[in-house]
Amino acid sequence: MASNPYTDLPPLASSSNGSGASSKEPFFGCIPRKVSAEKARAIMDADLNPFTKQPFTPQYKKILQVRRKLPVYAQMTEFFRVFNENQIIVMVGETGSGKTTQIPQFVCYSDLPHLRGKMVACTQPRRVAAMSVAKRVADEMDVPLGKQVGYSIRFEDMTESGTTFLKYMTDGMLLREAMNDPDLSRYSTVILDEAHERTLATDILMGLLKALAKRRPDLKIIVMSATLDALKFQKYFGLKKDVPAPLFKVPGRTHPVEVFYTQEPEPDYVEAAIRTVLMIHRAEDPGDILLFLTGEEEIEDACRKIKQEAEDLMSQDPDSVGPLVCTPLYSSLPPMQQQRIFDPPPPPRTPDGPPGRKVVVSTNIAETSLTIDGIVYVVDPGFSKQKVYNPRIRVESLLVSPISKASAQQRAGRAGRTRPGKCFRLYTEKDFMKELEEQTYPEILRSNLANTVLELVKLGVKDLVKFDYVDAPAPETLMRALELLNYLKALDDDGGLTDLGGIMAEFPLDPQMAKMLIVSPEFNCSNEILTIVAMLSVPNVWLRPANMRKESDAAKQLMTVPDGDHLTLLNVYNNYMNNKGDRNWAWNNFLSARALLQAENVRAQLQRSMERFDIDIVTTQNENKLYLNVRQALVCGYFMQVAHKEGEKNAYLTVKDNQVVGLHPSCGLDTHPDWVIFNEFVLTTRPYIRTVTTVKPEWLLEYASNYFDLSAFPNGETKRALQAVLKKQTNTSVETDSRKAKKARRA
DNA sequence: GCATCTGAG
Numbered sequence: 053m054a055s056n057p058y059t060d061l062p063p064l065a066s067s068s069n070g071s072g073a074s075s076k077e078p079f080f081g082c083i084p085r086k087v088s089a090e091k092a093r094a095i096m097d098a099d100l101n102p103f104t105k106q107p108f109t110p111q112y113k114k115i116l117q118v119r120r121k122l123p124v125y126a127q128m129t130e131f132f133r134v135f136n137e138n139q140i141i142v143m144v145g146e147t148g149s150g151k152t153t154q155i156p157q158f159v160c161y162s163d164l165p166h167l168r169g170k171m172v173a174c175t176q177p178r179r180v181a182a183m184s185v186a187k188r189v190a191d192e193m194d195v196p197l198g199k200q201v202g203y204s205i206r207f208e209d210m211t212e213s214g215t216t217f218l219k220y221m222t223d224g225m226l227l228r229e230a231m232n233d234p235d236l237s238r239y240s241t242v243i244l245d246e247a248h249e250r251t252l253a254t255d256i257l258m259g260l261l262k263a264l265a266k267r268r269p270d271l272k273i274i275v276m277s278a279t280l281d282a283l284k285f286q287k288y289f290g291l292k293k294d295v296p297a298p299l300f301k302v303p304g305r306t307h308p309v310e311v312f313y314t315q316e317p318e319p320d321y322v323e324a325a326i327r328t329v330l331m332i333h334r335a336e337d338p339g340d341i342l343l344f345l346t347g348e349e350e351i352e353d354a355c356r357k358i359k360q361e362a363e364d365l366m367s368q369d370p371d372s373v374g375p376l377v378c379t380p381l382y383s384s385l386p387p388m389q390q391q392r393i394f395d396p397p398p399p400p401r402t403p404d405g406p407p408g409r410k411v412v413v414s415t416n417i418a419e420t421s422l423t424i425d426g427i428v429y430v431v432d433p434g435f436s437k438q439k440v441y442n443p444r445i446r447v448e449s450l451l452v453s454p455i456s457k458a459s460a461q462q463r464a465g466r467a468g469r470t471r472p473g474k475c476f477r478l479y480t481e482k483d484f485m486k487e488l489e490e491q492t493y494p495e496i497l498r499s500n501l502a503n504t505v506l507e508l509v510k511l512g513v514k515d516l517v518k519f520d521y522v523d524a525p526a527p528e529t530l531m532r533a534l535e536l537l538n539y540l541k542a543l544d545d546d547g548g549l550t551d552l553g554g555i556m557a558e559f560p561l562d563p564q565m566a567k568m569l570i571v572s573p574e575f576n577c578s579n580e581i582l583t584i585v586a587m588l589s590v591p592n593v594w595l596r597p598a599n600m601r602k603e604s605d606a607a608k609q610l611m612t613v614p615d616g617d618h619l620t621l622l623n624v625y626n627n628y629m630n631n632k633g634d635r636n637w638a639w640n641n642f643l644s645a646r647a648l649l650q651a652e653n654v655r656a657q658l659q660r661s662m663e664r665f666d667i668d669i670v671t672t673q674n675e676n677k678l679y680l681n682v683r684q685a686l687v688c689g690y691f692m693q694v695a696h697k698e699g700e701k702n703a704y705l706t707v708k709d710n711q712v713v714g715l716h717p718s719c720g721l722d723t724h725p726d727w728v729i730f731n732e733f734v735l736t737t738r739p740y741i742r743t744v745t746t747v748k749p750e751w752l753l754e755y756a757s758n759y760f761d762l763s764a765f766p767n768g769e770t771k772r773a774l775q776a777v778l779k780k781q782t783n784t785s786v787e788t789d790s791r792k793a794k795k796a797r798r799a
Numbered sequence: 800g801c802a803t804c805t806g807a808g
Binding site: 177178179205206207222223224225227228249251252253346347348349382383384415416417419420421436437438439450452495503559560561589591592596654657702714716717718734736737740 | 800801802803804805806807808
């Protein structure tokens with residue numbers, strides 16, 4: 053075996069503060085990665101915190117009692133053995149095994165990162181998880197959060213350099229760190245948690261870590277996942293061909309869930325779902341119900357109907373049916389209303405009457421992100437909205453699609469968290485077996501990869517097609533991304549990173565947006581583009597309550613700038629900032645205070661990045677001039693998202709892709725201009741473009757001459773229109789030339 | 800004349 057600078061260190065001889073006595077150093081005699089589970093257990097059970105050298109508090113001892121009952125704890129000896137002997141391991145731990153809190157601690161007891169100036173990282177797909185787990189583990193280790201144990205997420209770094217040795221972080225955050233330190237040299241061990249969720253960031257990290265493991269034999273990697281994917285990851289991470297990475301498996305601790313199927317396929321899943329919920333309410337024992345539907349409107353609609361029918365039932369038969377509360381749950385719901393899912397079920401109407409019940413109607417946010425205690429019944433119609441990507445027209449859209457078996461299992465599991473439960477699947481067992489995919493398609497196969505490709509190039513990946521992906525994206529997806537980055541001048545013709553591309557990659561933005569922000573000082577409007585980019589990076593700011601459509605539309609009209617929706621966003625933000633003193637301003641104007649605050653945060657973060665790269669923040673005083681400048685800067689980023697009006701009314705054709713689209717009804721333009729630039733293409737009842745601003749064709753030819761090279765343009769209305777502009781320009785310049793000539797002669 | 804599943808930087 054090759055010599056290893058990390059593990060070949062001698063055993064620890066004295067405490068780090070130098071005072072020497074072995075009794076003061078709990079890790080006395082320990083060699084990193086050769087610590088036995090017995091030794092670690094002895095230190096945990098002793099009285100001195102080995103990381104702070106302070107006595108353990110009574111609180112620590114109390115929590116330790118609870119930790120000892122976790123399934124992972126029972127397998128500590130085996131874990132230490134596997135960890136100490138292998139560079140990469142795959143770990144399977146079902147819900148309730150305690151893997152997320154315990155494994156990283158075990159790793160610290162073996163790795164001793166604090167004595168080597170290293171850290172252990174544990175990634176999470178979601179920010180809330182990173183924060184809450186870090187808090188819990190800090191308590192378990194008897195240290196203050198942000199000291200020895202911390203977390204790092206966008207906008208918040210709760211770590212202390214030199215002190216923190218166990219860091220929970222979002223997967224995206226570790227990917228960002230890798231861009232500036234491709235060897236992840238700060239870490240001795242990296243743990244990827246929830247790898248089965250296959251987020252884009254986790255997928256890329258898996259590829260990077262697999263390659264990094266060869267460069268850094270001292271780096272240990274643990275991939276934690278659900279059962280179904282374990283073998284796939286074992287094979288992928290096998291260091292030699294045909295030798296899979298070792299598996300460490302811990303059982304979960306959940307209650308059994310009985311699964312029921314329908315006899316026949318249900319033609320209308322919403323109707324069937326409502327019927328099933330009411331059936332449970334009438335016939336089943338007490339316990340709350342979780343119903344999965346696909347979107348906001350569907351959920352609100354179902355809630356209304358369930359409420360209505362439950363009331364009808366109650367009035368028909370008050371002695372046998374208890375009260376029912378129905379609560380919607382989706383991400384755009386204000387946090388206050390999201391909290392309502394944790395309310396207890398309603399009490400019986402009379403002391404001995406039938407008990408009340410709570411129904412939560414949710415998107416798949418309740419599948420992974422939010423856990424509701426007390427759920428005993430799950431109703432699963434088998435659908436969710438999923439992102440799909442069409443590389444040919446470079447469009448991501450949301451489609452209601454059947455879920456995967458893994459997803460169905462996850463949903464069913466939600467019924468067994470507190471006691472045995474039941475899951476009602478509104479499809480046949482045969483369909484479950486034969487029609488559903490095993491796994492949800494990983495995100496990397498369903499996304500526009502422009503951003504990812506830029507990140508990979510920045511990470512030093514030379515050949516994107518040959519990169520060792522867990523699942524390789526379609527070559528066309530990669531080609532389309534490379535093409536876009538080349539047009540934006542982020543990559544040169546050989547696929548190499550340009551200086552501009554290097555800066556673009558540093559911004560947490562899509563490449564088009566990063567480009568337009570970086571060039572905006574040339575148009576004297578970086579202050580405004582910065583705002584627009586921030587507004588485009590947060591959820592929709594407009595509120596449109598079902599019972600106040602007219603009022604909210606009128607409020608929006610007051611803030612609309614007729615030249616374009618981008619300018620309207622700018623106007624909204626400026627008004628928001630000018631009215632900060634008025635707490636009700638956002639609400640009174642039918643705007644989301646939450647989204648606006650988020651925009652403010654994003655804007656501040658981007659501003660710091662701009663300062664780091666010396667990108668000036670400049671503006672223009674004259675408003676007309678300013679708006680003109682902004683519209684030109686937009687072209688520099690979004691020249692590939694241009695549509696040209698065809699014929700009458702609301703019919704547009706996207707340039708080059710030739711998709712027939714309409715302006716989205718939310719669009720604020722007061723006319724139908726010939727040329728527009730758009731931020732988004734959405735496929736709903738028909739194809740629409742959303743967030744639209746008018747541009748001049750001359751700008752397209754001037755600021756994106758490569759893309760609008762007419763000799764390589766498909767024939768059609770658009771080409772003819774651009775040729776006409778070009779001809780006019782040439783004529784004018786001939787005119788000016790002749791005038792110049794006259795002038796010269798006169799002189 | 801319409802609707803945004805979820806998560807990340």
